[in-house]
Amino acid sequence: MSAVDSPGAAQARARFFHSGDAFNLKLPPVPAGVFPYDAVRARQSRASGFVLCDQSGAFAAPFAATTPLMLARYAFIAASEMLAAEFAASGSIWYVIAGAGRATIAGDEPAFDWSAGDVFLAPGGARIALEAGAQGAVLWVVTNEPQLAFEGLRPAEPADRGIDAVHYPAAEIARQLARVIALPRDDTTAGCALIFSSERAESSRNIMPSLTLSLNTVPAGEHQRAHRHNSAAVTLILRGSRCYSLVGDRRCDWSPFATLVTPATEPHSHHNAGAERAAFLIVQDGGLHYHTRTMGFTFLEPDV
Numbered sequence: 001m002s003a004v005d006s007p008g009a010a011q012a013r014a015r016f017f018h019s020g021d022a023f024n025l026k027l028p029p030v031p032a033g034v035f036p037y038d039a040v041r042a043r044q045s046r047a048s049g050f051v052l053c054d055q056s057g058a059f060a061a062p063f064a065a066t067t068p069l070m071l072a073r074y075a076f077i078a079a080s081e082m083l084a085a086e087f088a089a090s091g092s093i094w095y096v097i098a099g100a101g102r103a104t105i106a107g108d109e110p111a112f113d114w115s116a117g118d119v120f121l122a123p124g125g126a127r128i129a130l131e132a133g134a135q136g137a138v139l140w141v142v143t144n145e146p147q148l149a150f151e152g153l154r155p156a157e158p159a160d161r162g163i164d165a166v167h168y169p170a171a172e173i174a175r176q177l178a179r180v181i182a183l184p185r186d187d188t189t190a191g192c193a194l195i196f197s198s199e200r201a202e203s204s205r206n207i208m209p210s211l212t213l214s215l216n217t218v219p220a221g222e223h224q225r226a227h228r229h230n231s232a233a234v235t236l237i238l239r240g241s242r243c244y245s246l247v248g249d250r251r252c253d254w255s256p257f258a259t260l261v262t263p264a265t266e267p268h269s270h271h272n273a274g275a276e277r278a279a280f281l282i283v284q285d286g287g288l289h290y291h292t293r294t295m296g297f298t299f300l301e302p303d304v
Contacts, residue, residue, distance in 0.1 A: 074141075081131075083129075089144050105128050119173065144211055223270060228267045228300060238280055243278045
């Protein structure tokens with residue numbers, strides 16, 4: 001065999017399957033569940049850092065992940081300290097649970113101040129420094145790090161980023177939510193929710209190309225009827241007593257600032273037996289499904 005005919009490294013890497021064994025790959029399911037928020041630890045902790053909502057071991061992901069394409073974590077910042085991060089993600093979505101401080105994003109606009117109830121978006125691949133005030137701070141953040149890790153990708157260079165820093169102050173969120181609550185609803189309305197977007201992403205209604213963010217609510221004594229969709233959801237419980245979600249056949253009781261995981265395609269509903277309107281912040285990998293026309297949103301019970 002001549003040198004030209006000898007198999008090279010690229011040819012040696014080839015593998016073949018057939019229709020009988022190519023589509024029977026069995027992957028562990030993504031579990032539904034709740035990551036409780038430890039308020040006592042938040043008050044007493046003197047160390048700044050992150051706590052990951054990582055269940056990658058349950059579904060055999062080789063990287064930290066809450067769902068196959070999203071990773072949620074809590075950020076604890078001690079009084080007057082700074083916590084910095086540089087996520088290998090397209091962007092990061094933040095909610096301020098408690099405290100106040102200032103965010104500085106490398107290569108971006110001037111720093112901005114944040115406080116409890118605020119939401120902000122930061123581009124991925126850029127160092128973000130969060131400096132807390134005298135009371136310290138606790139934040140919740142979701143990224144699409146697993147999405148990039150799956151394909152071994154890196155965040156875009158600064159000149160090519162498709163995400164800008166965006167700040168949504170709590171007062172403006174409350175004002176916009178009040179407008180949504182006042183709108184009439186019919187049997188096609190998927191809950192009573194405020195959708196977050198930005199100037200750059202306005203045409204898609206998403207907050208990031210692959211991720212969506214909504215602030216959903218359920219009135220006292222009511223429930224959001226059972227439904228399903230092909231996007232996974234990672235939810236932060238903001239407000240509501242005597243509330244729970246049914247995810248598949250599992251009841252997930254709410255607690256303040258707990259993280260709820262709803263796997264893709266799993267039937268679920270949200271129930272409020274309390275005396276006040278419940279509120280919960282939802283991040284989904286819905287941008288990908290909207291783009292590929294595969295969201296598959298379906299109600300599983302009639303309107304009441």
